[in-house]
Amino acid sequence: MESTTTDLGNTATKPKTKPMPKLSVATIWMISFGFFGVQIAFSLQSSSMGRIFQTLGADPTKLGFFFILPPLAGLVVQPLIGYYSDKTWMPKIGRRLPYLLGGSLVAVIVMILLPNSGSFGFGYGSLAALWFGAITILFMDLSSNVAMQPFKMMVGDMVNDEQKGFAYSIQSFLSNSGSVLAAIFPFLLTAIGVANVAPKGVVPDSVVYSFYVGAVLLVICSAFTILRVKEYTPAEYNAYHGITEEEANEKVGLGTLLKRAPKAFWTLTLVQFFCWMAFQYLWTYGAGAVAKNVWNAVDPTSAGYQAGANWFGVLSAIYALAAVVWSLVLAKVPNDKHKPMYATSLILGAIGFGSVFVVHSQWVLVLSFILIGISWAAMMMFPFTILTNALSGANMGSYLGLFNGSICLPQIVASVLSFAIFPLMGSSMPAMILLSGILMFVGALSVSTVKEVFA
Numbered sequence: 001m002e003s004t005t006t007d008l009g010n011t012a013t014k015p016k017t018k019p020m021p022k023l024s025v026a027t028i029w030m031i032s033f034g035f036f037g038v039q040i041a042f043s044l045q046s047s048s049m050g051r052i053f054q055t056l057g058a059d060p061t062k063l064g065f066f067f068i069l070p071p072l073a074g075l076v077v078q079p080l081i082g083y084y085s086d087k088t089w090m091p092k093i094g095r096r097l098p099y100l101l102g103g104s105l106v107a108v109i110v111m112i113l114l115p116n117s118g119s120f121g122f123g124y125g126s127l128a129a130l131w132f133g134a135i136t137i138l139f140m141d142l143s144s145n146v147a148m149q150p151f152k153m154m155v156g157d158m159v160n161d162e163q164k165g166f167a168y169s170i171q172s173f174l175s176n177s178g179s180v181l182a183a184i185f186p187f188l189l190t191a192i193g194v195a196n197v198a199p200k201g202v203v204p205d206s207v208v209y210s211f212y213v214g215a216v217l218l219v220i221c222s223a224f225t226i227l228r229v230k231e232y233t234p235a236e237y238n239a240y241h242g243i244t245e246e247e248a249n250e251k252v253g254l255g256t257l258l259k260r261a262p263k264a265f266w267t268l269t270l271v272q273f274f275c276w277m278a279f280q281y282l283w284t285y286g287a288g289a290v291a292k293n294v295w296n297a298v299d300p301t302s303a304g305y306q307a308g309a310n311w312f313g314v315l316s317a318i319y320a321l322a323a324v325v326w327s328l329v330l331a332k333v334p335n336d337k338h339k340p341m342y343a344t345s346l347i348l349g350a351i352g353f354g355s356v357f358v359v360h361s362q363w364v365l366v367l368s369f370i371l372i373g374i375s376w377a378a379m380m381m382f383p384f385t386i387l388t389n390a391l392s393g394a395n396m397g398s399y400l401g402l403f404n405g406s407i408c409l410p411q412i413v414a415s416v417l418s419f420a421i422f423p424l425m426g427s428s429m430p431a432m433i434l435l436s437g438i439l440m441f442v443g444a445l446s447v448s449t450v451k452e453v454f455a
Helices: 025-056 060-086 097-116 127-158 161-191 205-228 234-241 245-249 254-260 263-295 303-330 335-356 364-390 396-403 405-424 429-449
Strands: none
Touching: 025 060, 025 097, 025 127, 025 161, 025 205, 025 263, 025 303, 060 097, 060 127, 060 396, 060 405, 097 127, 097 205, 127 161, 127 205, 127 364, 127 396, 161 205, 161 303, 161 364, 234 245, 254 396, 263 303, 263 335, 263 364, 263 396, 263 405, 263 429, 303 335, 303 364, 335 364, 335 429, 364 396, 396 405, 405 429
């Protein structure tokens, strides 16, 4: 593909001194395979957080506090991981893989602790139980962010422009496949007889054992990528990305990099802002919305609420499965069709979110969540494809780490605003999902501001 001039500061792109190789399909799969395990961890966290904290006795109007912690961790950690991994090289491991290894090991420990937050005798609604859960969530997200970011960076490092869309679609496929498994774990365990209710203030065994299984899978999947992927040496990397020795040794701060960021970085951030606010409210209020609309249950200690929470897990699996299928469709989209498919997918997601507000049948909700899954697949693929195409190879990790702010900041803003918005919505969890639909539609309109360029 012919390079074009980008808006990276005052620098015009240079021809690469060595063509980026075309990777085998097997190599592309291995680069992202560990993402399957990391996403299981993230999905268990996102689909179970609301349930866990309400089970511990958290006030529903204060749920936003607990959901601030994970994106706050990502906002701090991911730019640092990108910045330092750009400058890391361990001959027997690589550039990004050391961070994957360390993050995965810590994440496994925290996954064992989190669902046991109510099992240490703190008492229902006690500050000790809630703070233990909050701190555990914080460390889980810190470690998961450290483990997750290397996968996105390795695609930018190792995959050429022609294969990049395919590579991120594979990452989306694996990510959403992990989400499917994570979301249905409690439902499946309940079906085979594992207890789905527990004493007041204690998380049910169906959730606890789900986290244990997820921890094992995280170790296995991460090991596959660590053992099977060989990153480019610094000399190879510089040659493939046209980086001079002077550029490789340049010391640039994150603030300076933000000033030099391509326009696509900022326009994609605008789209991401609305989309990630939408999903933050889904993760915060989705279980309660389904329990209220279908089971007419609002008490977290009731069997009806726990049944609704289980069904929300199934619906989360359905949207992840829909995203798996849709990501395979998006893998075939040529570069000149990225924007229309991006916007269309987000509009379908907006319809899905909005319909949750009016649907009271658990089976009709399946269709709603299929549409939500279509938007999720697009969010997992297009922003990173468009951004990495616009970047030169220098500081790839730093830019992807900084771009994570477009994911974390909207979640923080959504959680902070929820303290005011939730009461204004009559403390209605279904109404919060309707708001998600409106936000997703605005995100779809914002795609028109994005201009795709190739460095």
